[in-house]
Amino acid sequence: MLPQEKLEELYDSLTLEEKVGQLLQLNHIYFGVDGLLTGEALKWQFREEDVVHAGSVLNIFGRERLETLQREHLKNNKTPMIFMADVTSGYDIAYPFSLAQACSFDTKLVKALAGAAADAATADGINVTFSPMVDISRDARWGRCQESYGEDVFLSCQMTKAVVEGYQGERSDALSSLSACVKHFAAYGGAEGGRDYNNVELSRRALLETYLPPYKAAVEAGCDMVMTSFNTIGGVPATIDKQLVNDVLRGQWGFDGCVISDYAGILQCTCHRAVDNEKELAQLSVEAGVDIDMMDYIYTKYIPKLLAEGTLKEETFKNRVMNVLRLKNKKGLLEDPYRYLKGKAVDSEATYALAVKMVEESCVLLKNDEMLLPVRKEKRIALIGPYAVKEQAGTMWNMLSKKGQLFRKTPSEAFGELFEQPVMCEAGCAMLEYDNFLAEADRDTDPCYREPEKYQERAIEAARQAETVIMMLGEHGMQSGESASRAEITIPELQMKLLREIYEVNQNIVTVVFCGRPLDLREVSKRSKSVLIAWMPGDAGSEGIANLIAGRAVPTGKLSMSMPYCVGQCPVYYAMYPTGHGHAAPSKRFSSRYVDAPNAPLYPFGFGLSYTTFAYSDISADAEKLTQGGCIHFSATVTNTGDRDAEEVVQLYISDLSATGVSRPFRELKGFQRVLIRQSEAVEVVFEIKEEDLRFYNAQCQYESEAGEYIAYIGGDSRTENGVKFQL
Numbered sequence: 001m002l003p004q005e006k007l008e009e010l011y012d013s014l015t016l017e018e019k020v021g022q023l024l025q026l027n028h029i030y031f032g033v034d035g036l037l038t039g040e041a042l043k044w045q046f047r048e049e050d051v052v053h054a055g056s057v058l059n060i061f062g063r064e065r066l067e068t069l070q071r072e073h074l075k076n077n078k079t080p081m082i083f084m085a086d087v088t089s090g091y092d093i094a095y096p097f098s099l100a101q102a103c104s105f106d107t108k109l110v111k112a113l114a115g116a117a118a119d120a121a122t123a124d125g126i127n128v129t130f131s132p133m134v135d136i137s138r139d140a141r142w143g144r145c146q147e148s149y150g151e152d153v154f155l156s157c158q159m160t161k162a163v164v165e166g167y168q169g170e171r172s173d174a175l176s177s178l179s180a181c182v183k184h185f186a187a188y189g190g191a192e193g194g195r196d197y198n199n200v201e202l203s204r205r206a207l208l209e210t211y212l213p214p215y216k217a218a219v220e221a222g223c224d225m226v227m228t229s230f231n232t233i234g235g236v237p238a239t240i241d242k243q244l245v246n247d248v249l250r251g252q253w254g255f256d257g258c259v260i261s262d263y264a265g266i267l268q269c270t271c272h273r274a275v276d277n278e279k280e281l282a283q284l285s286v287e288a289g290v291d292i293d294m295m296d297y298i299y300t301k302y303i304p305k306l307l308a309e310g311t312l313k314e315e316t317f318k319n320r321v322m323n324v325l326r327l328k329n330k331k332g333l334l335e336d337p338y339r340y341l342k343g344k345a346v347d348s349e350a351t352y353a354l355a356v357k358m359v360e361e362s363c364v365l366l367k368n369d370e371m372l373l374p375v376r377k378e379k380r381i382a383l384i385g386p387y388a389v390k391e392q393a394g395t396m397w398n399m400l401s402k403k404g405q406l407f408r409k410t411p412s413e414a415f416g417e418l419f420e421q422p423v424m425c426e427a428g429c430a431m432l433e434y435d436n437f438l439a440e441a442d443r444d445t446d447p448c449y450r451e452p453e454k455y456q457e458r459a460i461e462a463a464r465q466a467e468t469v470i471m472m473l474g475e476h477g478m479q480s481g482e483s484a485s486r487a488e489i490t491i492p493e494l495q496m497k498l499l500r501e502i503y504e505v506n507q508n509i510v511t512v513v514f515c516g517r518p519l520d521l522r523e524v525s526k527r528s529k530s531v532l533i534a535w536m537p538g539d540a541g542s543e544g545i546a547n548l549i550a551g552r553a554v555p556t557g558k559l560s561m562s563m564p565y566c567v568g569q570c571p572v573y574y575a576m577y578p579t580g581h582g583h584a585a586p587s588k589r590f591s592s593r594y595v596d597a598p599n600a601p602l603y604p605f606g607f608g609l610s611y612t613t614f615a616y617s618d619i620s621a622d623a624e625k626l627t628q629g630g631c632i633h634f635s636a637t638v639t640n641t642g643d644r645d646a647e648e649v650v651q652l653y654i655s656d657l658s659a660t661g662v663s664r665p666f667r668e669l670k671g672f673q674r675v676l677i678r679q680s681e682a683v684e685v686v687f688e689i690k691e692e693d694l695r696f697y698n699a700q701c702q703y704e705s706e707a708g709e710y711i712a713y714i715g716g717d718s719r720t721e722n723g724v725k726f727q728l
């Protein structure tokens, strides 16, 4: 790493174009495989010299390609490029997405997977990943909740810390260290109506207490970058929100890394009607503290003008540029621009094994009547549904960064290895109705569109012959993810029709649900004896799911986001506030309820079954009162009452029974532990709570704890009533 004075010297030696270039990030459309400009510049109001000096690129993959790009860049620049990409859930191997990973409640595994992704991405020359996305998500309509760690603040913070540490490792300049860019700052997940990119309306308290903590956890874990969000909060675009970026992030939290806008996010402030003109926008954004302008011309076009006019202070501009130079320096790029481009071996096989484990831990078993699962290996099974014939279910970001298809197993291969009789495998129908615009790419390739009756008949026949039917149904991959919000959160109707047809001939149905968000699963639940949520499990999906179904692995996943009863409940989450009219009396007038649906979700946060059962008893505290500076231990005896060894995710929730002048949520998660409990054995699980764990934003919005009465609950999901009172 260069010392500070060398960095200053470097800054002084750069031309204005080179300095402004540090603040511009472009993608592949501007650079050919030969590293030369493609001539696209003018289309987007850049000048060729802007593109020549762009100090970073995003989502260009392939080490050789990046090396060529770097060589070309260095012909015209004194500083190297830095390479960034969306490596969001795996690189060489696609993992389950973050929402699924959070269901594992396994921070060690999450960290290991992030480390493995970092290893593979850095071996390919990538320096920074636009991950983790830690936007609290409470609205299942929002297509990007899959990229988040779900509805809960505590769980999200723990996951965030693990993943940042996993990506970055001990040292930012290590060859396998991938700098983390936490996003989308801030509160992008609070979009009104669950519609992507939409305005966010939040109270100051909700912002401070619920939405900001995960970003702060990333900063505390040392993440190198932060990305601002597209949304406005209360009308103010986050990208030009000086209070948020400069005062909170840099000031209060002491973040000294690099801030980048989201894709054309600066320019979009004009669409928000939040500025008079583009020059003013450049000024506001630079002053707010955004260093890199991703994919638009606002900085390159206007910063030189603002400097020449004296409207923008040289010092403010220098701060922005220095943040980028410091990041390049931290990565060791200023001394050796090619140090990540020399190639290194990556153990993809080990990563695949971790990914299988994550699939096993992230799938959530919601229902298992008559213990239909696990299915014994001598049974004759039929896999039916569009996902029964699909090789892989991943997200748009996986598709972007993937290199090889090394380990992919089809469902029929994965199940075939575990079952003694031949496994029947039938699509039964297409993924989406023919006229759905999202089906466009599949219309010519999916044979179910050409001969629907034939494929349906084949599926029904397979179901007739099978002892157990494994329905593999779910959302189309394009129904979730960025810009894929939904107003109906159900499985496509043609798949539901198939389920009904199959139900007529065989009711021994296990439904494996592939989805990018929580869904309304009322009918699926009714027509299936067992329901297993597989999310979008990625490359190891077939193997992990087959292991679970065959009982080689025991489900341990717990929901990181509530499964709503119906879309009308959204947002629905466990940490809601009580009302003056009660919650739990659907038939009573004047209570806070729906007249046509319950308040409770179909399956709550933290819920998930196992192939064994656990009983909770002896919930106790080692003191009645928690003192300032002291701590209190809560313990529970958890007994494995079934006939299998299994892990249980034991959860601690705390309920603050009264505050001064401000309401408090029903309860909040404050701890969790994954514990292995052998069959018929019991373990004592202990949680430690300190005064600071009870702090919240009080009526004056100060972060403090208050004396009063509390209840600590310990159980296997957020509905547990096993509690013990204590005081502070």
Ligand code: NOJ
Pocket (backbone or CB within 6 Å): 058, 059, 086, 130, 183, 262, 263, 482
């Ligand atoms: C837009 C997305 O909102 C963001 O998450 C992503 O990192 C950028 N595009 C870059 O691909």
